[in-house]
Amino acid sequence: MRKIQMLATAAALLAATGAQAELTESEKQERIEQSRAAVKEFGMTLKGELQKAMKAGGPVQAIEVCHSVAPQIAENISEKTGWEVYRTSLKPRNVRPDAWETGVLEQFDARRADGESPKKMEHAEVVEVDGESRLRYMKAIGTKGLCLNCHGTREQIPDNVEAKLEKLYPEDRAIGYQKGDIRGAFSIIQDI
Numbered sequence: 338m339r340k341i342q343m344l345a346t347a348a349a350l351l352a353a354t355g356a357q358a359e360l361t362e363s364e365k366q367e368r369i370e371q372s373r374a375a376v377k378e379f380g381m382t383l384k385g386e387l388q389k390a391m392k393a394g395g396p397v398q399a400i401e402v403c404h405s406v407a408p409q410i411a412e413n414i415s416e417k418t419g420w421e422v423y424r425t426s427l428k429p430r431n432v433r434p435d436a437w438e439t440g441v442l443e444q445f446d447a448r449r450a451d452g453e454s455p456k457k458m459e460h461a462e463v464v465e466v467d468g469e470s471r472l473r474y475m476k477a478i479g480t481k482g483l484c485l486n487c488h489g490t491r492e493q494i495p496d497n498v499e500a501k502l503e504k505l506y507p508e509d510r511a512i513g514y515q516k517g518d519i520r521g522a523f524s525i526i527q528d529i
């Protein structure tokens with residue numbers, strides 16, 4: 338009887354402390370460094386592909402890069418690292434943010450409104466996902482002039498681009514952004 342009670346107490350303690358138990362501060366810092374490297378690779382690879390397609394065929398051709406190549410790059414990096422790596426946004430074309438991501442994206446917008454540059458804006462935290470501890474990392478993505486071709490106001494988006502975007506994303510909300518706005522974020526979920 339006592340043994341069972343002790344086991345139950347131990348299990349309760351583990352459940353209570355589980356979220357933070359398995360990652361030291363230096364391990365967490367190392368994971369954050371690795372996350373930074375992964376989003377850098379994602380961003381650089383995508384930027385290269387986007388610029389190539391823009392040069393070759395303008396924004397209409399480049400939509401294909403964002404539509405098909407971007408998720409592919411995310412998948413390749415996810416496979417390589419063993420983590421979930423993707424992009425999301427408060428006004429997503431593709432991946433909707435979950436509750437935690439929504440909170441972080443809102444915090445990013447608030448930090449931006451306070452004058453912080455999106456360049457180094459990030460957030461990392463150990464959180465429970467489906468009862469398991471995970472390290473979650475997000476890095477803000479700022480809007481540049483080039484992005485307005487497909488994320489700007491209706492006047493800024495060329496007609497042929499608008500037509501193709503409407504076909505691919507009939508419920509599109511990822512427009513109306515201005516230079517410097519936070520378009521979204523890279524998001525990473527790591528097992529601990």
Ligand code: HEC
Nearest residue numbers: 396399400403404424425426429430431484487511520521
């Ligand atoms: C040629 C058109 C085009 C350009 C230019 C473009 N995007 Fe996109 N963007 C898209 C499309 C299409 C998607 C949806 C991709 C998908 O289905 O996964 C997207 C998705 C995104 C997402 C993921 C969130 C979401 O809405 O699903 C982010 C973040 C993003 N773009 C940021 C940018 C930034 C920053 C730039 C400028 C450096 C940029 N985009 C330039 C077309 C474009």
